[in-house]
Amino acid sequence: xxxxxxxxxxxxxxxxxxxxxxxxxxxxxxxxxxxxxxxxxxxxxxxxxxxxxxxxxxxxxxxxxxxxxxxxxxxxxxxxxxxxxxxxxxxxxxxxxxxxxxxxxxxxxxxxxxxxxxxxxxxxxxxxxxxxxxxxxxxxxxxxxxxxxxxxxxxxxxxxxxxxxxxxxxxxxxxxxxxxxxxxxxxxxxxxxxxxxxxxxxxxxxxxxxxxxxxxxxxxxxxxxxxxxxxxxxxxxxxxxxxxxxxxxxxxxxxxxxxxxxxxxxxxxxxxxxxxxxxxxxxxxxxxxxxxxxxxxxxxxxxxxxxxxxxxxxxxxxxxxxxxxxxxxxxxxxxxxxxxxxxx
Numbered sequence: 001x002x003x004x005x006x007x008x009x010x011x012x013x014x015x016x017x018x019x020x021x022x023x024x025x026x027x028x029x030x031x032x033x034x035x036x037x038x039x040x041x042x043x044x045x046x047x048x049x050x051x052x053x054x055x056x057x058x059x060x061x062x063x064x065x066x067x068x069x070x071x072x073x074x075x076x077x078x079x080x081x082x083x084x085x086x087x088x089x090x091x092x093x094x095x096x097x098x099x100x101x102x103x104x105x106x107x108x109x110x111x112x113x114x115x116x117x118x119x120x121x122x123x124x125x126x127x128x129x130x131x132x133x134x135x136x137x138x139x140x141x142x143x144x145x146x147x148x149x150x151x152x153x154x155x156x157x158x159x160x161x162x163x164x165x166x167x168x169x170x171x172x173x174x175x176x177x178x179x180x181x182x183x184x185x186x187x188x189x190x191x192x193x194x195x196x197x198x199x200x201x202x203x204x205x206x207x208x209x210x211x212x213x214x215x216x217x218x219x220x221x222x223x224x225x226x227x228x229x230x231x232x233x234x235x236x237x238x239x240x241x242x243x244x245x246x247x248x249x250x251x252x253x254x255x256x257x258x259x260x261x262x263x264x265x266x267x268x269x270x271x272x273x274x275x276x277x278x279x280x281x282x283x284x285x286x287x288x289x290x291x292x293x294x295x296x297x298x299x300x301x302x303x304x305x306x307x308x309x310x311x312x313x314x315x316x317x318x319x320x321x322x323x324x325x326x327x328x329x330x331x332x333x334x335x336x337x338x339x340x341x342x343x344x
Contacts, residue, residue, distance in 0.1 A: 004172040005163070008131055019174065020131070024139035026171045032056055034148035034162045035135050036176035037127040039100045039184050039202055040155040040302065041162050042071065042145030043170065044135075047081075050112040053144055057114065059169045062151045067117040068144040069102050069185070070124045073136040078124045081142055083108045088212040089190050095211045098128035100185040100202030115144045125185055131176035147184065148173075154240045154305040154337070157182050161306060182299035183329050189218070197221070200329035202298075221332065240337035242305040244271070244313055247340045250320040253281045259342065260284050263315055271313035273304045278319050286313050294327045301330060305337060 004026075006019035023033045030052040032045045043060065045052040047070045057064060072078045075093050082105040089103055107122035116122050124142075127133065136143060147155040148162045148170075156162045159175035166173075186201035188208065196216045197205060208215050249256050256272060260282065263270050271286035272279055275297065279287040288304045290297040308316050318334060321327045335341065 001168055001171065003163075003167045003170055005159075005175065006172065007159075007175045009175065009177050016134075020134045020138050023172050023174055024135055027052075027135075027139045027141060027143065030055075031171035032059060033135075033172040033174065034156075034159070034166065034170060035132055035145070035174040036129050036159070036179055037071070037100075037132045037145075038129045038180045039127075040157055040179055040182070041148040041159065042127075042132070042143075043148035043162075043166070044071065044143040044145040046139075047111045047115050047142040047144035050114055053112050053114040055170075056144065056146065059166055060146065060149070060151045062146065064114070065117050066146075067119060067123060068115045068146050069187070070111055070115060070122060071127055071132065071136060071143045071145050072124060073133065073140075074126060077136075077142060078103070078126065081108060081110050081122055081124055082106055085190055086193065088195060091211045092188075092195075092208065093126075096203050096207070097126040098133065099126070100128075100181050100183075101125060102185045102187040102199075102201075104187060104189045104191065104198065106191055111142065111144070121189075121191060123187060129176065129179070131174055135174065152241050154242060154302040155184060157299070157302045161303075164306075180299065182301060182303075183326070183333060186329070188215075200326075200332050202326065202329070204325045205328065206325060240302065240305060240333050241339075242308055242316060242337065243310040244308050244316050245339040246305070246316045246318060246334075246337050247342055248320050248334055248338045249317050249342045250344050253278045253319075255342075255344070256317055256319060257282055257284075259317055263317075268314040269312070270315055270317060271308045272317045273308075274319035275321075294321065294325060294330065297321065298326050298330050301333065 032055045102125040104123045150165045157179045181202040186203040187199040189196040273288040276289040290300045
């Protein structure tokens with residue numbers, strides 16, 4: 001399959017409109033198209049078309065029991081896919097949508113069974129990226145869209161990442177530039193009286209508490225049950241894995257430097273990533289600076305995981321980060337990507 005590529009940022013407004021219409025027509029015809037959101041690039045298909053949704057699973061190599069998140073243009077369209085929602089969802093919608101938050105709600109079975117993985121719930125979100133919004137408005141369809149990458153690899157934060165993984169496997173890619181948040185949306189289970197965080201993301205636990213009051217965190221975030229069907233993407237399977245083994249090293253830069261020396265003595269080529277202030281102190285050639293703030297770390301994380309290549313380094317070391325605010329989402333992704341977590 002020849003993949004159509006639209007570079008939106010280099011087009012006139014008229015050309016952009018034509019490209020959005022072309023992409024929306026492909027979605028209406030049952031094809032799959034990658035597009036930018038404010039979190040990562042998504043691989044979209046008509047959520048009500050079973051055959052179209054199956055193309056997502058085939059292109060990504062995604063397990064069939066891993067549910068998909070549905071993207072919609074507004075709350076009215078979201079309402080058309082579910083049976084009901086608690087009052088606190090209205091507050092969260094008003095505060096944080098459009099934005100990086102997904103609501104898991106009782107499904108009314110409008111979406112295909114492949115989207116919900118046979119569950120009686122469906123995850124729905126309203127993205128804020130202008131290209132995503134224009135595409136959803138143009139096609140007038142609920143669009144199921146997991147991250148636009150090969151399953152298990154770091155999620156794509158640029159169209160180039162998507163092209164590397166999925167060119168000639170999908171119908172089109174809308175290049176809207178680099179994404180903003182850089183991590184997938186926060187997913188919250190809204191089927192009970194109190195919201196439950198299933199996956200941390202761009203909207204933090206603290207932000208949800210300000211609006212909804214009490215918030216719980218699903219224990220599955222800490223203890224993985226391989227036999228349990230996941231309620232949300234990112235709960236069961238290993239994700240975000242780079243080509244090279246990733247080790248998480250807690251503590252100060254001294255601990256990282258000690259580990260670097262040890263591995264070098266074993267003949268290993270070591271790459272390191274972390275906050276600017278941490279990696280600048282290290283004596284090692286291959287470093288990637290993730291930024292000075294946790295927001296910058298989140299935005300740069302997946303690109304960094306894709307940068308280190310097998311054959312250039314043997315092991316990637318990354319410092320650990322405090323699990324407050326968006327740091328909880330960063331550590332969630334790093335832990336799932338890591339092949340080893342070093343104990344102090």
